Amino acid sequence: MLLPEGTKFVDSDGFEICVSCHEKAEPPVLFSTHVDQRIGYIEGCGQTCVNTKLCQERREKRQKFNK
Ligand SMILES: [Zn+2]
Numbered sequence: 001m002l003l004p005e006g007t008k009f010v011d012s013d014g015f016e017i018c019v020s021c022h023e024k025a026e027p028p029v030l031f032s033t034h035v036d037q038r039i040g041y042i043e044g045c046g047q048t049c050v051n052t053k054l055c056q057e058r059r060e061k062r063q064k065f066n067k
Pocket of ligand 1: 018019020021022023025026048049054055056058
């Protein structure tokens with residue numbers, strides 16, 4: 001997915017994008033959710049997937065596409 005310049009890691013429907021796999025975090029987290037109420041949020045970094053297995057698979061898929 002290509003995000004316009006200056007766009008934060010937020011999907012067009014208001015869900016956080018995982019900073020690790022660059023897809024919608026799994027499970028999805030709404031942008032409006034306070035960071036204290038989130039799981040998988042890394043301070044100073046951003047939202048990541050709690051489903052690390054899926055996240056890993058997505059990262060591997062991205063690497064294949066980038067070859
Ligand atoms: Zn992820």
